[in-house]
Amino acid sequence: MDAILSQLREQFHLPLQNPVLVFALILLIILLAPILLKKLRVPGIIGLILAGVLFGPHGLNLLAKNSAIDLFSTIGLLYIMFIAGLELELHEFKKYRYHSIGFGFLTFIMPMALGFPAAYFILGYNFTASLMIGTLFATQTMIAYPIVTKFGISRNKAVAITVGGTILTDTGVLLLLAVITGVHAGSLEAGFWIKMIISVIFLLAVMFLVIPRIAQWFFRRLEGEKTSHYIFVLSIVFLAAFISQIAGLEPIIGAFIAGLALNKIVPQSSVLMNRIQFVGNALFIPFFLISVGMLVDLRVLLQGPKALWIAFVLLITALVGKYVAARLTQWIFGYSRNQGLLIFGLSASHAAAAMAVILVGYKAGIIDENILNGTIILILVSCLVASIATEAASKRIVMESEPGGALSEEQPAGYESIILPVANLKNLERILEFSFFIRDKRSKEPIRVLNLIDPGSNADLKLTQVSQEVDKVMANLALSDFHVLPVVAAEQNIAAGINRISREFEVTTIVMGWPTKESFSDRLFGQKTDHILESSGQAILVCRLMNPLNSFSRIVLFSPPFSEKEQGFEYLITKITTLAVEINLPVHLYCDSKTQEAVAVLLDKINRKPLFKNYEVQNWNEFLLMINKLAEKDLAIIFSARKGSVSHHSQMDQIFDRFNTVCPDRTVVITYPKVNLGNDKYDKYRDFYAEPLTRTAETFRNIQRGMEKMIHKAE
Template sequence: MNKSFFEHIAHAFDTPLTNAVLIFSLILFIILLAPMLLRKIKIPGIIGLILSGVLIGPHGLNILAQSDAVKLFSTIGLLYIMFIAGLELDMNEFRKTRHKSIVFGIYTFLVPIMIGYPVCYYLLGFDVWASILVSSMFATHTLVAYPVVNSYGISKNQAVAITIGGTILTDTAVLIILAVIVGSSQGHLDQQFWMRLALSFAIFLGIMFGIVPRIAKWFFQKVESEKTSHYIFVLLIVFFAAFMAEIAGLEPIIGAFVAGLALNKFIPHSSALMNRIEFIGNAIFIPFFLISVGMIVDINVLFKGPEALIVAGTLTLVAVCGKWIAAWFTQHTFKYSTAQRQVIFGLSSAHAAATLAIVMVGYENEIIDEAVLNGTILLILVTCIIASIATENASKKVVLSGEQDVIVEEKDVIRDEHLLVPIANLNNMEMLLDFATMIKNKKSPHPVTILSVVPNNELAEANLKKARKNLDSTAKYASGSEIEVNMMATIDYNIAGGISRASREVLADSILLGWPSQTGIIEKMVGEKTESILNRTDINIFMCHFGKPFISDNRITLICPPMAEDEKGFSYWLNKVGQLAVELTLPIQGIANHRSMEAIKNYLKKNKINCTIKFVEWNDWDELANLTAYVKDNDLLIFISARVGEVSYHRAFNGIPKKLARQYTRNNRILIYPSRRPTSVFDNYDEVSAMSANGGYTRLQRVGKSLGSVLTMKNKKFSNVKREK
């Protein structure tokens, strides 16, 4: 009994391992341990995963074989890398740099081929088709080092953007060449081949950019509450796109990248869904792929005579030199820094997936021999190590030199900003918190403070417990986005007083409020809640109405009154509007006078905020109702107002929340009151009505109008009754 038990245990550890649970446990152990150990000796974690694959692979200790399960997870990891690269591509920046991406794509495609073909044909003695295939293999690159630039927060740097754009161009071109070479070797290179390839490619692009975005928009709108379904839907699109690309005669990696581009505008970069996509990819799938790359490498090729070493050394040298020269040409063409050139070289020098696909197809079709296959596998190991080290060092230099493509903030835009979000209605909580996540400064160490103010009455204690319970559900939602939140529940005789007091306690820079509700005559007499908050505080106020998902919005319409650029909070709110446009990948339509237009343009340009903006010049600010001609139902409306007495305040702004709610009922809308210079210190202690002289006079005017309208209605009714009699 004991003997059979121990034999059973020993059999479970026979190599290569066959138990699926044990294989998965070993892979997870490597993913956990390898990066941690090698990071101690300043070696990038990616290299640790690749070397671990070499060690445990069939050509190392033979602990793991290239089983179907390993190949499946490896394929998923590769597709994930390409998908995230497409998803995180800043489309506004990509549109601006698409010409540069094309130029880089030409450089990184032609230079390695022009160097590689003579070397293969004349130096190594390959025939024509083998020389073309191997030299085209030099032109490919896999974004193995992309997680490095992502971890350093420079994924939106222009050098990264053009490298990603060039990847899709050069890999597509090389894979088309591969299809041509294979077709030629099989005698299928005829007119029908070209027509089939062109037609299938056109149909693929038509489906991905014509049909998939419509389906995605419908799905995210209709299935808003099912957050798990969103992630499953995204994975479905990725693998379906990879399959369609394969059917079209392309490599699956092209399909995954195109899926990322197609879904780019529907998944904000700071959203909970994006967090889930990146977390699962970086934790499981991408490390699996890197380990599988190492498992392919056969170190024994070094000991198979001088021919294998010569071929491997020559192929590796040509591959590295070709990519470095292409990066050097790109640097001097676009006047990039040395650090940016190194980023381009690091990202584009790794040969893995596409290279392996090409060489395997060539080997199976007997275009190349085993020596080239072994040399290419060694090339994959060396270039992945070089790419990881080069990208790591270059990313550090980019960050240290301040060349990362982020918003450069002025002194009045506080880096350690603190946002306060008072919650009155739990139904609006999720979108308000999503909005806070998108506009919050990523460098700020402060959490977002979620506030609930309970009226101080006989039910105060019970209501406070209920409020804290509601805040717990808010915290649970916030954890999905990995946004740090601070829960705060307080009791106050006056809701507005509680909010303004809390904003001073946490030193808030902005308050994000829900849209003000309808008020009765009593509230008008003692002061409306939102107006009381405005009068009690000097900080930025964002009043938000989000009646539908952000995915429904096609653009941002920004209405900016004259002299708004002279307000203290101008740079702050414009910074946030630009950040929101980048997050949602939406163009901006600005409505302003000429002076304000120029101020907005200059600020966006100076601070490198990559949003697309077009202006409509407007000077008739007495007639705000006429602006409806420029606002569509699917616009996210942002209106810049001002407190009474500020330089950009206009009498037409009186009662602006009600006017906007009445005229733009179908729109998501944000009403912004910029921060102002501090008022009298005694205003902070006005906890009853918060009436300044101007505010009191304005409020009395409104009460008079309300009473007048009521009396007029009664007089009309009395006259009608009198006539009937």
């Protein structure tokens, strides 16, 4: 018994040393801290920081700042900056780059302008120390960024300019820090600048010229190895952070650059992004937040009035400087008050960069212990203020914004039902991932995978097989949070079966695979796809997905004349813009001037929209020449229409055969807008309309072409 008690005392000796016990305790903190403090309306981020204060070396001393904690917290900090670069909407960042530069300048200068005189005249520090303290005020760590992600506004332009401004100001701070310490040590030589410039150029060249090409090749060659994709990305992040460190910059700069370099290659709703965010938010980022709390020593407040006074001056000066910079940015660039508050919330927190600056200054003897202790209080309070301000601003922005970002008058808010008729389950993965990218994120309806069987087949057995295949694909895509419902139906006629199930589940969109090679009977009686188009009124997308969606460089959209007159034009444009935003690609639109005007009007209604480049087409009879020029990295989308529709063009006849002949290895999606087929009670009269008469001549032409091909092959 004594031996057991002795062993227990050894295991629970403070601080805890057993790595298994330490890891279990940290996981419990990550699990329970946000849940418990949420009841007190304290943001989860602050809950984790306060947990670090409580259980850290200056609290209950259960956890010690050791190499393992430092490693995980470093990964968490790099994760925050990497995800910030990865989620940044680059065309929006480019659009507001001058805003980012302006905010970066203001959030650097204003705290410096207030901090230097406060330290020099009020606190009485010398010139070098005051400059170091002013540099401390200019730092900012976007510790509240996960709050923005949680509310789904990470692509708001206020977030974009804050992220850009953060990188600019932190880069300026760290460069100035190198200069201050160099002047203090008397070692600021030409070699220092040459090393830094060469290293930065090397980092940018590797990350933006080499890494994207390697990543695209890697993802294409190892498409099924989803775990390898994550490991590859993680290694790129740390490689960039290391090169940045070698250059004399903070590793967070390299991590952010890595996010920018991979931004276009990792789609927002992809499997890879899902895994990056899951691992970061579940483990590494909470570790970082806990480690920040472990730095805080509340006993500094008991060291006398001088410590309290210094902490008070540091806190007020830092927050006022950041608040003034945010409000000036709001006023200069015309943002809303809530966006101004969001900018302040994201930029007000001081953590990693502040600690880096102050520890370097403390170890160099530039500042004293009072500034060090005051900085710890500044970190705690600024993180609390930043989190509260960010959460309040995010809620208001969400309530003010349009639901979903893009609403169509014909589509009920939040309702969309997508069905995937799949004959070959081996082709399910890419078409299912495509459907996730285009789906309305507000919709509560599952994506249904439909497999039609012969009436005499065993439906239960087939349903089990389909369910197993769907589960396998979902596990491979790591999309278990989404609802996919397998449906098996017995039907002799495929078109009739798809039509019946679509009506039963009130389907809005049918996403299909590419039709198989046309047989002689298809030429006589029409392809199955043609029959589905005739019998179904839903929007239909027919996909030939030859490559992964993250391997393309642009979307090429062809829209024939009068496409804008179609009933489902707005809905399909919304789907295309959603896809472009998700995989971060520009859209090159080929159409006439009237269609361009209609698209421009629709884009004005959309908050999240990709970059559109318009190319006016004068002669649509040259359509074959245009598609023949498609490159391997082009994702072609054709806005077609059912025969008899106002925008139907003769160049769209036999469209599947044309693509099979002209560009058999290109990725293409043919879209058909929804049409109104009338009330169900008139279904029995649907055969009595003019099109079957006009198709008679076409049928004979098909017979003639088929016979000619057979004779040609025989010869």
